[in-house]
Amino acid sequence: MDLITPDRPVVTVEEICELLGYAPASAYRYVRELAGAGYLVRLPTGYALGPRIIELDLQMRENDPLLTQSRNLVEGIAEKTGLSVLISELYEEKVVAVFQEHAPNENITFGRGRSMPLFRGATTRVIMAHLMPKRLRRLYDKHAESPDAIAIGADWRSFSRAMLEIRKAGYCLSKGELDNKNAGIAAPILDGNNRVFGAVTIVGTIDRFSAFNDSFLVSTVKTAAETISTFIRGDVSSRQEKTSSK
Amino acid sequence: MDLITPDRPVVTVEEICELLGYAPASAYRYVRELAGAGYLVRLPTGYALGPRIIELDLQMRENDPLLTQSRNLVEGIAEKTGLSVLISELYEEKVVAVFQEHAPNENITFGRGRSMPLFRGATTRVIMAHLMPKRLRRLYDKHAESPDAIAIGADWRSFSRAMLEIRKAGYCLSKGELDNKNAGIAAPILDGNNRVFGAVTIVGTIDRFSAFNDSFLVSTVKTAAETISTFIRGDVSSRQEKTSSK
């Protein structure tokens, strides 16, 4: 599905074979199956993404506890501050915002659905800072050469110290790292054992950001993240507890 | 992923085993893999839908030719008429709107992402009417007992005649079938060989609908669908043609 890009909005079977190294018979089988399940759709010139994705998107917007339980909270912050608010999650080596409350006149490149680069921006950094040490180490080693990683710390010692600072502070503030006119402040969403799921981020132009005390933004974003963390932990929603005797 | 519903926004491994009949070892493997790829996310109380879905949603909104190429057209119709416009696709036995231009004050139950029942509503019917005969027959036989199917035709003869009528007309109009206050009119999106991909539907309250000549709505929706059909066929977008000599 990632073969579909702005340059290649419709992908042919031939391209799939070339790019992924499949035999034609296999590629035809794959697209047939994926199209049958709605993940792809067959157009006259090839395959495009299919309706199942839109269906899942709705399913998530309606049911995901991370979204449903934090919607009001996030909207409130956006309204009060006039800044944008994002809720992001980590997967593989990407951080993706799954919810965005867009304040007027804001221009955010890495909004809902656009995966953010590692090592850059408040959201990504605050999430990384709360990863388990061994996982963080693996990530760092893999990208130690990247300029963004070096900017945080040229070696593991200084890098992990920087991360520890963020973890101790409980938030991360950045200016102009993703959009040079924007600033962001992020706090982690944690489970009961301080494992990180994602982050809450407040984003706005540097100008607008400066209108607030840093301490106000810090406490706002931290409180929001803690509230959401609590929601998620106790998340028994409408399900019955099993206090059975088994 | 379909185990996640409003009643069960977070699904446990135990539930997955029960509901899908897997051994625990397998269920754990599945969720690990799906969560690794971002399709699920592990929360303290179980698994929920993950960020990959949001990423794909964006990818589709930005790249899907069906959406990108018809956005202006659809917005124009919505603006001029004050009615809503949907673009829908078929998969498995569902029809799902992948794009919706929402007019103000409209209330549409089966909007973007919510799969519509077969045999009911203008969108579904116009799509069914353009299916290949054998596929239509299979569908009918499978659901011949359903009230919605019987409402169209009590036996295959009358059912297929009704479908033929729609196919000849090139559109389908319905009132109050999905939302009892709404009416809809739909026309098929076809490839060069009259195979159906989806449909364009104009939706609005029956009141608002009555303000227009039927013929105006018919020609509007048919023209839109034909325009989109043409877009899709010639869709070579920004890709280079291969006029190679091989």
Add this chain to the structure above:
DNA sequence: TCCATTATTATCATAATACGATAATTTTGA
């Protein structure tokens, strides 16, 4: 309309891996 070409599916033997039972390990909650 036909035909040659291309695109797609079916068949099938083999290689790959998914599956679940069990054991080992980790996490959790008291």
Add this chain to the structure above:
DNA sequence: TCAAAATTATCGTATTATGATAATAATGGA
């Protein structure tokens, strides 16, 4: 700290995925 629960690892077997090839269907010109 420890017992119970949750999760992962191991591994033999059964299942299925894979790609080469053949068969069929669709396509685009004359």
